[in-house]
Amino acid sequence: MTTFVLVPGAWHGAWVFEPLARQLRAHGHQAHPLTLTGVGDRRHLLTATVNLDTHIADVVNLLTDHRITDAVLVGHSYAGMVITGAADRVPERVAGLVYVDAVVPEDGDSCWSLVTDQERAWYLAGVGETGYTSAPLPFFDPRATPHPLASLMQSVRLEGGLDRYRTRDYVYATGWEGRSPFTPLYERLAADPDWRTHALAGGHNLMRDAPEELLKVLLTSAQAE
DSSP: OOEEEEEOOTTOOGGGGHHHHHHHHHTTOEEEEOOOTTSGGGGGGOOTTOOHHHHHHHHHHHHHHTTOSSEEEEEETTHHHHHHHHHHHOGGGEEEEEEESOOOOOTTOOHHHHSOHHHHHHHHTTGGGTSSEEOOOTTSOTTOOOEEHHHHHOOOOOSSOGGGSSEEEEEEEOOOSSOOTTHHHHHHHHTOTTOEEEEESSOSOHHHHSHHHHHHHHHHHHHHO
């Protein structure tokens, strides 16, 4: 049995991972979809002080409160920042990492620094409404809510490398309209024998576009554990 912690990207809540979580449980695993502070059904907690460290603490607190010591952290998009930071804080609680069309930061990187001008323009959409939030885009699911801008801008501080974790998977979405901001990262990791890479036919939201294929990736990760 593997314990999966499923972390959504910007603007989205645990609901994006709920169908996948149900399937993981049906296969005998534990699965914890997580809504980050200030987003989704926790939007009442959104303030100007919510940042990347807040979201890293969300994951760390879940791991410690549930006494999880064998977690596979799964992060979509922006949440690549979050799962990397959380694993670095409590490496003894993390067995593997799965990045779902996500950023993979090194020490000092931010989500802002790792994406392209297209995504930066998305981040700045709607900032004028509060001065500290990024508005969901019109084509998002209607459940999407404003996201704390500081979390997208803050640099992550890491003390160790990803080689501390037994498994590392990168899942790449091939169906972006235009060039994916993650193509160079995927190509680099595909040439690295320490990574397992997977290219799935679907848009950025692979939980919606390729749910069965993504489930297979996670089940393979569990078998590797």
